[in-house]
Amino acid sequence: MPRIGFGLWKIPxxxxxxxxxxAVRAGYRHFDSAADYANEMQTGEGLTQAMADGLVSREDLWLTSKLWNTFHAPQHVEEACRKSLEDLQLDYLDLYLIHFPIALEYVPIDERYPPEWLHDPDAPNPVMKPAEVPLQETWAAMEALVDKGLVKQIGVCNYNSALLHDLMSYARIKPAMLQIESHPYLTQERLIRLAKQYGMDVTAFSPLGAQSYFELDMAAEGESLLGAAPVMVAADAHGKTPAQVLLRWGIQRGTAIIPKTTKPERMRENLDVFDFELSQVEMAAIGALNLNRRFNDPGTFTEAAFNTFHPIYD
Structure with a gap:
């Protein structure tokens, strides 16, 4: 899997x-998608156009998508996967991930898609409606997707250490990937170490930190990593932008990264991080910024936005 992917979250x-x-023209071959991003159909149109134009072949691409919370019941996992494949205009996915360790009541595709978080958005007091579906049953249905050739590899997002230990105790097909929020304000070193100990690769989403969350009012402007002193010092030393230093830090510590942008010049800039290397001192100084600051926290946003307190991290 290419170490830098193109993140599709929040692209209109x-x-x-x-x-x-x-992005294909700029050199991206790894695309990180999800049913919940509500743009898989348009992603499929773009991929099909790029292939029709001879820019890339399917074999050159790595496509990741994710199982949404309302499809956790075993009888709905394949339905959700096939919907993503249809929208993306693909025969198979390179990687399919459980998006959150949160099971919600099923919402039929022809009723509302993507179903999002609220069970009934039109209710007087709309809330999330948890479903009693063990993660072990969901994982078995994910394994069946591999058996049927619908996906090449499977993995998980937003799992903590305890859930990884539990998963590895019953997985017939071991998870290939753990995708988590990680950046210098949330280094998650122990979780990353554990995943790698289990033979899992790690993808860090939001590798620039707060930048993805300003427009959602989930981060304050003062929380930007782009102005952090160790980042700026390294950028000046290497003749790179602060964003490039943050992306290089993510890659150099052994994670894949999936930055998002709609600007062609930023697409190219985000890929241009393989011609320099941060020193051990620079890596340590940037890592020392850690505040355990999680921007994408269901324990916070589910209560604020969906009238339901549903934490998954302590």
């Missing part, structure tokens, strides 16, 4: 297809 539908084509 009207921009997605053209962004995907432009």
């Amino acid at each position: 539908q009207d921009d997605t297809a053209s962004c995907v084509v432009e």
Whole structure:
């Protein structure tokens, strides 16, 4: 899997297809998608256009998608996967991930798609509706997708250490990937070490930290990592931008990263991080910024946005 992927979260539908084509032109071959991003159909249009234009072949691409919370019941996992494949115009996925260790009541695709978090958005007091589905049953259905050739590899997102230990105790097909939020304000060193001990690769989402969360009012402007002293010092020393230093830090510590942008010049800039190396001192100084600051925390946003307190991290 390419170490830098193109993140598709929060890219508007009207921009997605053209962004995907432009990203392919810039050199991206790894695309990180999800049913919940509500732009898989447009992503598929962009990928199909790029392949039709001879820019890339399917074999050159790595496509990741994710199982949404409302499809955790075993009888709905394949349905959800096939919907993503249909929208992406693909025969198979390279990687399919459980998006959150949160099972919600099923919402039929023809009723509302993507189903999002609220069980009934039109209710007087809409809330999330948890479903009693063990993660072990969901994982068995994920394994069946591999058996049927619908996906090449499977993995998980937003799992903690205890859930990884539990998963590894029953998995017939071991998870290939753990995708988590990680950046210098949330280094998650022990979790990453554990995943690698189990033979899992790790993808860090939000590798620039707060930047993805300003527009959602989930981060304050003062929390930007781009102005952090160790990042700026390293950027000046290497003739790179602060963003490039943060992305290089993520790669150099052994994780894949999936930055998001709609600007072609930023797409190219985000890929241009393989011609320099941060020193051990620079790596340590940037890592020392850790505050255990999690921006994407269901224990916070589910209560604020969906009237339901549902933490998954202590």
